[in-house]
Amino acid sequence: MITKLHGWHLRAGARMVDFGGWDMPVQYETGPREEHVRVREAAGLFDIDHMGRLEIAGPGAQDFLQRVQTWDVSRLAVGRAHYSMLLNEAGGILDDIFIYHRPRSWLLVVNASNAPKDKAWLESHARGFDVTIQDRSPDTCLVALQGPAARDVLQLMCPEIDLARVGFHHIVECPLAGAPSILCTSGYTGEPGYEMLLPAENCEAMWSAILSAGASHRLIPCGLAARDSLRAEACLPLYGNEIDETTDPLSAGLARAAVSLEGHDFTGRKALAALALNRPKQVMIGFEMEEPGVPRHGYPIAVDGRTVGRVTTGLFSPSTGKYLGMGYVEVPRAVVGEKVGIVIREAVKTARIRKRPFYTSPHWR
């Protein structure tokens, strides 16, 4: 599958890679490290059109959402957005999602590889609710503008609204280059920025217009490699790495961010409540390599020759100059400051558990 910006990427000389069935730019000629640094220092533009957009509408939409996802949306005002999850009955994570509360509907932004599964699962749970579930991915285009200069870049294109007054996880509508667009102050990099729903028909023209408007602010297009290292420094989970159907939001350390345990009765709640009482056996931790080496997804974490966990993500972190990683570790070992071993090609290299996130942007204002 390809996004609406695929042709642009090819013409720009992007290096393409398969990502869950999507042919996506992993990097442009600039290269992953420089693209990463640019987002931390200035701004980067990402094609995230592969992510799914499902619109839930109808008189029963809110009741339906309360049943199928973890965040109590009765407290989510129109014009706000929030992180949430779809769980199975056992509390396993079917997907992590973003919910936009629109004036007459709700928009779920879901992971690309999970979109068909999510839609089928939502439909199978819709019986008895007066709702419609519509895939809005074909008629919109989703891009992300991220970095400390993101607001200044967007302000040039959207003079009607004072973007400094738009709070975090707020949604505003603004015509960008004359095309009606929906902006949400959110992102996946740890920097301030926007995820933007553009009309599908002039997606490429708008992408180019944003890049032109941002040129004086050093804006560049960025690929999936930079997106991954940026989100990893911010310790944001990636579905398939940190979370999947065999993991739950409590063990993943995401309950506070994504789950309202008091209140609505959602699928998976009973299982989570039981897990909260018994305490998870493994929990998510962050670690820093004390001996150099690149931890990778699936590498064992060991203490005294015994496996006590596994790496979910590892990287060389351009912002900190350190080799860092995340992973699940048995609860007694999951303590900040604790020394653990990361098994890299049969050699055990020393790492130390450290506080997450690894990087906090100084640019939140």
Next chain:
Amino acid sequence: MEYRFDDKVRYSKTHEWVRVEGGVAVVGISDYAQNKLSDVVFVELPAAGKELRAGTACMVIESVKAAEEVFAPVSGAVVARNEKLEKAPELVNKDPFGDGWLVKVTLSDPRETDSLMDAAAYRKLVETL
């Protein structure tokens, strides 16, 4: 994509190069290889004294994407390691034929370099990829 080709080295099919200086062979990876790897973030060099066998995996280069094995283009014992790569692995990207060299080995069979490609032959190979 335009790649650089150094005329003074000989190349393996797996994109390593060798430059013989006296009885010692300097080993690195080609510009094509570093480009395909993307940003190099870690190089796991073999220990000094280790005997490398031509055609076998002898070290690992980690890029942002993955861990890739480097195959010894010639046989011999490691006499020097590029220690600069520990702090600056990106030298492999920036200067693959110069400061981004990997190891130096004493050639156990100098004739092995005869089976490696010259720059013209290697360029032809890269053009087919």
